[in-house]
Amino acid sequence: MSVCQSRSHLRRQLMLHRQTLLPRNFTISCVSVTNNRRVEVLELIENQIDNERAILIANMLQRNISIFSLDLSRNCIGMEGISALSDVLDASYSVTCLYLSENSLTNRDVAPLIKSLQSNFFLTTLDLSYNKITFENGQDLTAFLTNNETLITLDLRWCLICDKGGLALAKGLKRNVSLKVLDVSWNGLGERGLKNLALALAYNNCLKAINLANNNLTPKTTVHLARALKRNKSLEVLILDNNTIRDDNTRPFIQLCLGHSSLMLLSLQGVHLGKKMSFYIQEMQYIASEETHLTKIVLLNDCNDMHVVNETLVRSFLQLLSDFIRQNGHSLEASFKSIDKSRDGYLGLESTILCLEKTGFHIPLKSMKDLIKKIARENLEKIPYCIFFDDTIKGILKANKQRLKRFEAVAKYL
Numbered sequence: 001m002s003v004c005q006s007r008s009h010l011r012r013q014l015m016l017h018r019q020t021l022l023p024r025n026f027t028i029s030c031v032s033v034t035n036n037r038r039v040e041v042l043e044l045i046e047n048q049i050d051n052e053r054a055i056l057i058a059n060m061l062q063r064n065i066s067i068f069s070l071d072l073s074r075n076c077i078g079m080e081g082i083s084a085l086s087d088v089l090d091a092s093y094s095v096t097c098l099y100l101s102e103n104s105l106t107n108r109d110v111a112p113l114i115k116s117l118q119s120n121f122f123l124t125t126l127d128l129s130y131n132k133i134t135f136e137n138g139q140d141l142t143a144f145l146t147n148n149e150t151l152i153t154l155d156l157r158w159c160l161i162c163d164k165g166g167l168a169l170a171k172g173l174k175r176n177v178s179l180k181v182l183d184v185s186w187n188g189l190g191e192r193g194l195k196n197l198a199l200a201l202a203y204n205n206c207l208k209a210i211n212l213a214n215n216n217l218t219p220k221t222t223v224h225l226a227r228a229l230k231r232n233k234s235l236e237v238l239i240l241d242n243n244t245i246r247d248d249n250t251r252p253f254i255q256l257c258l259g260h261s262s263l264m265l266l267s268l269q270g271v272h273l274g275k276k277m278s279f280y281i282q283e284m285q286y287i288a289s290e291e292t293h294l295t296k297i298v299l300l301n302d303c304n305d306m307h308v309v310n311e312t313l314v315r316s317f318l319q320l321l322s323d324f325i326r327q328n329g330h331s332l333e334a335s336f337k338s339i340d341k342s343r344d345g346y347l348g349l350e351s352t353i354l355c356l357e358k359t360g361f362h363i364p365l366k367s368m369k370d371l372i373k374k375i376a377r378e379n380l381e382k383i384p385y386c387i388f389f390d391d392t393i394k395g396i397l398k399a400n401k402q403r404l405k406r407f408e409a410v411a412k413y414l
Contacts, residue, residue, distance in 0.1 A: 054081025069097040086116035129157035138168020145172025166193025170200040185213035209237035217243030242270035
């Protein structure tokens with residue numbers, strides 16, 4: 001048993017992972033936590049928690065007012081345990097985050113929870129990933145998403161939702177006014193399910209991020225998704241990893257995404273595009289950033305023969321370099337001059353990297369190259385090292401200040 005304090009949020013955590021507590025010890029643990037006012041995050045991952053133990057936890061939560069996050073992932077809770085927890089959520093105002101991943105839950109098991117959440121005004125995060133949920137008769141799910149006004153994050157990865165469940169999800173999403181992050185990856189939604197979700201996105205203007213990876217996305221579905229994006233004005237992150245998208249359908253879709261008013265991140269990792277299409281994306285990405293003054297990130301992997309610069313990292317390293325120069329400017333300038341044998345004030349790319357590392361500025365080699373390209377756009381064969389000491393870096397940082405703020409908002413989805 002351990003209690004630790006998070007530095008960033010000063011929240012007290014009680015983490016019991018893989019403890020396999022005996023029933024008597026489990027009862028004692030629940031009693032001890034009941035009157036504890038310091039523990040805010042309770043994690044009981046992989047503890048063989050069944051219905052009986054889940055009821056003990058529910059009884060404890062009825063009297064505890066400090067715990068706001070409860071993680072019961074990788075256990076074996078059934079309908080009775082979920083029902084007891086649902087009753088507590090109805091009466092409790094403290095629990096705002098509930099994690100029930102990998103509990104082998106079925107539609108029957110989660111039915112009490114979904115019904116109770118229709119009138120819940122406190123829960124903001126719900127994780128039901130890696131369960132056996134289909135939502136085939138999805139009236140309760142539709143009602144839950146329609147009526148609930150507090151849930152911000154819903155994780156339904158690796159369930160068995162398919163096309164019928166996708167229809168129920170889409171109906172609720174169409175009317176939902178609070179959900180910001182939705183993960184339905186690895187569900188086999190198929191063409192019908194994804195079409196319904198795309199239609200829902202056209203009417204939903206609160207969702208910020210959606211993960212549709214590994215859902216058998218077809219070229220026809222891409223057309224529906226493109227139509228939805230034309231109307232949607234809120235989506236910032238769209239993840240379509242490991243889906244089948246043909247080159248002829250990708251071009252207008254990518255063009256639409258890069259010109260979208262709010263979309264900041266489009267992930268196509270595992271989508272096998274041709275080399276010609278990869279270079280087209282690179283070109284369109286540059287044009288869009290120049291025209292709208294907002295850098296779009298298109299994440300592709302190595303199968304597309306395209307190196308993608310993560311602008312978020314580059315700008316972070318720019319700030320680090322600016323701070324480093326302010327503290328070590330004299331040493332860095334001396335290092336530049338010692339390597340500059342021709343005394344013309346210019347260094348090659350590799351010499352510049354060597355000089356920075358020699359002075360003590362260390363970041364990954366690939367990121368270092370991207371950073372220098374960002375600073376010296378015109379001539380990469382010879383780099384005037386005076387740019388490190390004038391207002392060039394400060395100018396770039398100032399020009400991108402608004403972009404940085406938007407990237408910080410998106411960073412939590414990456």
